[in-house]
Amino acid sequence: MQTQRNTIVRLSGEKTKISEEAEQEHAAHQKRESEYLQRIAKLQQLVTEKTAEVRASEIIAEEANADSKWLLARGILLIVNRIVRSEELATYMYELGEAAYDNGRKDGYDEGRSVAEAKEALKSFDLYKTDCASRYAEKRKGFEFLEFAIVKAVGKLSRKPNGVTLLKKALGYEDREAGGAGTSHQD
Structure with a gap:
């Protein structure tokens, strides 16, 4: 009987030991499973965030593409049209033409040239006392400046995040579909 009791006690101790090991393994397994679930949740969140970022980038790329197409198809023409019709260019061209005409007149009249060279006072030839050639050269050089x-407005607007939309407003361009000055995806 004693042997059986000892065997029962020993088996009972082994059972307790095995049960404790099983509980430890079960707890470790649950901990690993919880960690895996947390990792999976973090990865899913990261995938969701990256997907949203990619979509936002795609939208920005689509808008930039549409804006570039509009600039090439319409914007540059509108800007050139504004420059060609500007008062500044008209004034400059008038002054350049006047300087060229005066230079041609001065070089074309021998009498005026001789009066200017002799430094005689001849009221009708005052033009020949001025340096028409340098005035004409100065006007030609002035075109660079x-x-x-x-152009100033385009430069300022290009540094803004919604520069093309603002440029469309500044140029008075309205989208055919939107009826406003938003981003055009058709042009």
């Missing part, structure tokens, strides 16, 4: 208002 013309600053058109629309």
Whole structure:
């Protein structure tokens, strides 16, 4: 009997030991499973965030593409049209033409040239006392320094995040579909 009791006690101790090991393994398994579930949740969240970022990037790329197409198809033409019709260019061209005409007149009249060279006072030939050639050259060189208002505006608007939309408003361009000055996806 004693042997059986000892066997029962020993088996009972082994059972307790096995039960404790099983509980530890079960707890470790649950901990690993919980960690895996947390990792999976984090990965799913990361995938969701990256998907949203990719979609936002695609939208920005589509808008930039549409804006670039509009600039090439319509925007540049509208800007050039504004420059060609600007008062600054008209004034400059008038002054350049006047300087060229005066230079041609001065070089074309021998009498005026001789009066200017002799430094005689001849009221009708005052033009020949001025340096028409340098005035004409100065006007030609001045073309490099013309600053058109629309070019300044384009420069400022290009640094803004919604620059093309603002440029459309500044140029008075309205989208055919939207009826406003938003991003055009058709042009």
